[in-house]
Amino acid sequence: MEHFQHSSETYFNRELSLLAFHRRVLAQALDDQLPLLERLNFLIIFSRNLDEFFEIRIAGLMKQRDLNAIARTPDAIPTEVILDELSEIIHQTVQQQYNVLNHAILPALQAQGIRFIQFQDILEKHKPWISQYFSKEVQPVLTPISLDPSHPFPRLVNKSLNFIVSLEGKDAFGRAIEMAIVPAPRSLPRLIHMPADVAGNTDTQIFLTAIIQQHINELFPGMKAKGCYAFRVTRNADLVLAEDVDDLAVALKDELSSRRFGRAVRLEIEDDCSQTIIDYLLNEFDLTPNELYRIDGPINLSRLSTSFKRPELKYPIYTPVIPKVLRKQTGMFDVLKSQDVLLHHPFDSFQPVINLLREAAKDPKVLAIKQTLYRSGPDSEIVQVLAEAARNGKEVTAVIELRARFDEESNITVANILQEAGAVVVYGIVGYKTHAKMILIVRRENNQLLRYVHLGTGNYHAGNARMYTDYGLMTTQPDICEDVHRMFQELTGMGKMAKLKALLHAPFTLHIELLKLIEQEIDCAKVGQSARIIIKVNALTEPQLIAALYRASQAGVQVDLIVRSICCLIPQVKDLSENIHVRSVVGRFLEHTRVYYFEQGGEKRLYCASADWMGRNLFSRVETCFPIVDGRLKKRIIKDGLLNYLQDNQNAWELQSDGQWFKVNGVENEAVHSAQRYLIEQKASTV
Template sequence: MQNFQHSSETYFNRELSLFEFNRRVLAQAQDSRLPLLERLNFLIIFARNLDEFFEIRIAGLMKQLDLNAIARTPDALPTEVVLQALSQAVHESVKTQYGILNQAILPALQNQGIQFIQYQDIEEKHKPWIANFFAKDVQPVLTPISLDPSHPFPRLVNKSLNFIVSLEGKDAFGREIAMAIVPAPRSLPRLIHLPAEVAGSADAQIFLTAIIQQHISDLFPGMRATGCYAFRVTRNADLILSEDVDDLAVALKDELSSRRFGRAVRLEIEEDCPAGIIQYLLDEFDLSEQELYRIHGPINLSRLSSSFDRPELKYPLFTPIIPKIFRKQQSMFDILKAQDVLLHHPFDSFQPVISLLKEAAKDPKVLAMKQTLYRSGPDSEIVQVLAEAARNGKEVTAVIELRARFDEESNIMVANILQEAGAVVVYGIVGYKTHAKMILIVRRESGQLRRYVHLGTGNYHAGNARMYTDYGLMTTQPEVCEDVHRMFQELTGMGKMAKLKALLHAPFTLHSELLRLIDQEIAFAQAGKTARIIIKANALTEPQLIAALYRASEAGVKVDLIIRSICCLIPQVKGMSDNIHVRSIVGRFLEHTRVYYFEHGGEKKLYCASADWMGRNLFSRVETCFPILDARLKKRIFKDGLINYLQDNQNAWELQADGHWKKAACTDPAQAHSAQRLLMEQKLLKV
């Protein structure tokens, strides 16, 4: 078999692949089959994804370039080549993004009586209300900053909205000031409801930028504003913590303050801004034309979310279903003693997980509760229940991953709440993010201790459970429960690697076992037996696993990959990946389940996991991968979570050997198949 060398012939570039996912999200906004406000929402999601892409991915590449570091990626593309390719792709996509907004979505919304009023849309009838609102609510919190020798260019916070103003005349001190900066108040919303009697429509909102631009001269008495241009700078927002810290929480708080002023990586500015002013800003932020984005419309579409109550312009309401087994007035513990239960969110409600914790918090037989928390938030019902359990005298242990990106501050608050309630709070392992999703409840029954476990593919976040697809397994299987117990000991103690019987876990056994399972599938194929691998994950980047899948393809193993975002594997290349097909599902819900299936000579091994097939998950995080042992549940996941998605021809994209994603086509409405819609319909039939 071939030895697959690192090159662009054998691996797609990770960053380019990630941006291709964002393009698939943007394509949803172009899909006229979708409700209008949902198309707008996909534009917003694209904008938010793009912000993070610049803050983390582009920022990382620019840092490599600044340090003259050689990136050792499997595709072997030079950093400057990747940055140039990304710049071209992002500029094209931003142009498409605003084309969709200005030419399709905003006109269609206006036809539905929904207005987003920009500066150029202000009419005479609006002006008295705007003047009054500006004087009462906006001007008192504005701080214009002149640019002169005594007022150097201010430090502007990451992603803050600002205006650069060109001026004529002299100020109160007789100085001729040519330019000023006006930061938009972060305390004010970016969209303000315009009264129906003013707008002529009940659903009208005006941009804060429009209000400020309309009255910008009011901020400079005796002078004249000759131009006012909104702009926004995006900065490197990645946090780098030394492993040699005394207190992780304290170190993280210090780093969070610096995130706001990292190295600039992107400048967005209104497209009619004069070239001289643009160059002035580029020089101030040490950026080039490659990092400049001239915007034809509102800057920062992620703030374009609205509270319009227009259900006819949104997806039909879907309420997650509580499985029948939980609808009886019966103890959660009695239910789980009788059988394993599988929850498939958001089609199944997340409520049973909360109900289990609530019952445990009050049950006098429960002695201990342990849980990992990655993104939960201080307002989370789960956090409140764990705090209540601690106050009730339970031994509550929470393993909180403080470094969940962009949720660090929230996680510190969660830790404080639980500590104040008397829970034992552990921050995991420095250098290894705790990404596993585990709950362990210990209960005394008939003089013996029994363990109850929940393992999931997604975070313990009720909001995410309504938007992300995830699996959760609730079980009392002894080997699984013992393994979870040992993993918690591993996280909170200082012992050796836990030896597990049923679970695979990173950073110890998961990677090697996945390689072994692939090799076994190769052996089955070489022996003339049916061999098949189906992997559903968010990302596939790890080179050794990709090379193993190439070897499997060569051996005749049929490989189907359902990868939501990044895929560095190149499919459908003769002699390398003929038997590998890759697809991505982008639909109403964010696909987040991780399922690994191996035919295994007819034994059909199936695992769910918290880990993607990425180096960071396999080597730098604590992850769980749990087998589905119940034949009934295994069959259900195989049918609903894998085959169902392989049949999707409405929301599926297929990866081509040249790196492009092709939308699956279905010309016959009778053959239309949407995996997510089918799962919703199935649940509604069972109500």
């Protein structure tokens, strides 16, 4: 297999592609066909996505720039060029974000009786209540910090809300202080409901920012505040752990504290702030004008609320369905002995997974439960059930990935809960994140030990299972169960790579087997057999797989890629990728399923996996990829999970060869088709 040398002609830049996904999310907020509070919710999601983009992706690029490191990315575009291009696009996008907030969403909400009060919106009738609230709830916890030789600029926590105040006059000690910082404590809510007798006949929330700005003079007796401007600094929040740490949990705790004070990567400040103050802050944070964002509205939209009890302004409530086969009174073990069960979340309920564990925790025949946990949370029902099983004397083993980004602290808490209950807790392999989603239950039946397995494409997190699309397979197939057993041995013990019969697993066999599957498709095309590849993943960045898909296209294989976010492959290029189409579906639920389909001359090989087609998943993580062999389930996934999404003409976007994404609009007389709505309606009809 010849080595393929990528360049910007064959490989889209990863960061630009990820930013394009965030912009597709923002486009949902611009869509006036969506319910109003859902548009606001997409605006909030975009804000959170952009925060993480700065904390991780922009921070990484700036670190490369600061170190004068040469980026060895397949597109070969210099770091400085990418940073400039990202800055230009993000500035335009943030302006678009606040335009839709100020001129579309907030006025429309106000027309529906929902108001968000900013400083400029404060009316005379509001002032007495604001004054009372400030003196009782806000002022006692504020700590103004003057900026003078004895009070250097304070260390400000990542993404914390702060105010910079310009002052005139002298303080109690006779000092002429010109500027001060007022941090807004995180203990204070950023939005406060105003009483009905003050707000009138509206559901009204006022920003903490407005309350503080209204009474800023009271924090500096004898002085006058000439200006008070909210600002926020975003910092590098990526964690870097040494490979030779003695105790992963202790090392992570140390790193988590430093995350709050990483290198500054973005400054957001109210747009009416003077240039003098802005220059002062840029200098303090070692930032350039490229990293400055003047904000026309509330700083940090992720703190906005959509918790209003207004169902008519939201999506219709959808209740996930329990599959028919599991609605009978028989237990989970009896059902699984007779057939495999496929769950498609959130259309199918996540409850059967919890029920399986709950039955196992109480069943005297169950000897052992083993499970991987990537993102679950200490309040998770699954964590509570595993703890209960351990207290009931079951051999419970939990492989917890402490380094799940931004869930590290939560996962340390989960580990402590399970250890205190008597479970064996393992932190996986240093240097390799455990991203596989596996449950193994060992049960004694008729003097034999039988295994029951659950494998998934998504996390064991009930909240995510209501918002993310994922597949889960529950099975007793001997080869799969034996493979999962061996993978757990590999994770908890020491030894050689496990030889598996049915599963593909990273970092060992998955990448090379995917390349082989693509090559087999090429061979089918060359001899005139039916050849088609359909891949549904969250991201496609791995250079060798992209090169292999180009070869498949050139051999005449029809390639359809359904990629939620990053896609570095360039489609629709003559003599390179003209048989490759790439689409992305952005809708009510976050697309998260990973499904790989290979026509194989009519054999139709189908896999579900925990892995995206990224280098980190294939070489630096422990991942599972499991075959779907039951003909009934295979047909269902192909129809519902792949072809259904290729027919979407409501929430789909198509990637062009120039890197632009265009919304798919149905042609004249073509039936309107939304993949997610189709699945909701299909499931609802089975109830």
